[in-house]
Amino acid sequence: MKKKSYLAAACLLLFMLVLSACGGAAGSDAKTASPETGTEAAAGGAEEAASGTVTYESESGPVQVPANPTRIVALTNAPNVLSLGVTPVGVDQWTGNNPLFTEKLKGVTVVTEEDPESVAALAPDLIIAGSTTKNLDQLNKIAPTVVYTWGKLNYLDQQVAVGKLLGKEAEAQAWVDDFTKRASEIGGRIKAEYGDDVTVSVMEVDGKSAYVMGDSWARGTEILYQAMGLKMPDKVKEAVTSEGYYSLSLEVLPEYMGDFIAVSRKLDASNEIMGSEVWKQIPAVKEGHVIEFESRASSYSDPTTLENLLGIFEKGFLGDSK
Structure with missing residues (x-):
């Protein structure tokens, strides 16, 4: 009788472990298809899990961002991003109309802060916005959102800040040092x-x-x-x-x-x-x-x-x- 009891208990425990594992997997999928964003981001979530996240000390406090963001929507500071050799999936209309970036923006979607759904449709893993950008609360629900206040940093520090956000701080600083020297000369x-x-x-x-x-x-x-x-x-x-x-x-x-x-x-x-x-x-x-x-x-x-x-x-x- 004892042997049968132990066997029954073992079978029950195994069943519960399998059920728990299945439930965990289902919960993970549910998080990547959030009703708040109206978009499925399973692929973006998998990429973020693979690359990991880092804490970025933004002006509004620490933000957990992808260590290597691949789907950036830049509602502000898009030129800073592009200057670092990174192509966003979405940019603001002013950058989109800038002739200096025409070639770099081929295939890139122009989006607006007025329409958060157009941002969500791009399944971004990082959003860059301004302190006066509209619908910031909704944008924060779509993806980690880093905010910059125009003029709070000087033009050189701003480039270094964006470089740090994208894992390219050394590259940004090297440009700053070289540019200031050449311009001074x-x-x-x-x-x-x-x-x-x-x-x-x-x-x-x-x-x-x-x-x-x-x-x-x-x-x-x-x-x-x-x-x-x-x-x-x-x-x-x-x-x-x-x-x-x-x-x-x-x-x-x-x-x-x-x-x-x-x-x-x-x-x-x-x-x-x-x-x-x-x-x-x-x-x-x-x-x-x-x-x-x-x-x-x-x-x-x-x-x-x-x-x-x-x-x-x-x-x-x-x-x-x-």
Whole structure:
């Protein structure tokens, strides 16, 4: 009788172990097909399990992210991601319309924060967003979401931060070190050519609107004022103190122009301001000290954008001389 009892107990225990294993497998599958996301992410979950996760110290606190993310949706900072040789599965419309990234974005979906379902449909394993991005709560349910506040980090630290997120911190830092050295050297050559006190105004024009920019407002401002160490006209410096940029009327425009003018505009469109007599009488314009570049390719401060602008500025200030 005892032998039969032991045998029955052993059989019951084996049955319970098998049942438990089956239930665990079913529970694992259920987690990858979450009703909150409306998308099945079994493949993404398997990849994440294989590669493991790491804790990323974001500005909003620690976030568990894939150690090697493969399906990134970048609603912000997409150019920083692309500059590290990583292709997201989804990007914002502004990056999608940027001519510098046309080739790199072939086959990449343009998504919007207004439509979280379009993000979920891509089954991302990592989402990069801004602090003002809409529907952050919903995005966090789709995949680990890392948030950056625009301007909280300078343009160099921002690239290193994204590099760390993607497991490419050393690569990002190497670019930072090399870029700052090269830009500083070009700045030194410009000052040797035109004097240490040479000034440059950075402005954007669009139709009848004109703005001057501070030292960290993209459009090459970080290169000219920070990396190269060129000077901003005093009147511009005072005007941009509050907002970082300042709107100008055509009548007062000449008062804010330096020895050189760097102009961000749509190069394939005529411009009323730059066709005006007021513009034509500005000393820098008369001397040919105007450097124009495409606004759609200058609104970011990532390595690809900065390298493109650095070449434009070097040629604009120094010609083809090396």
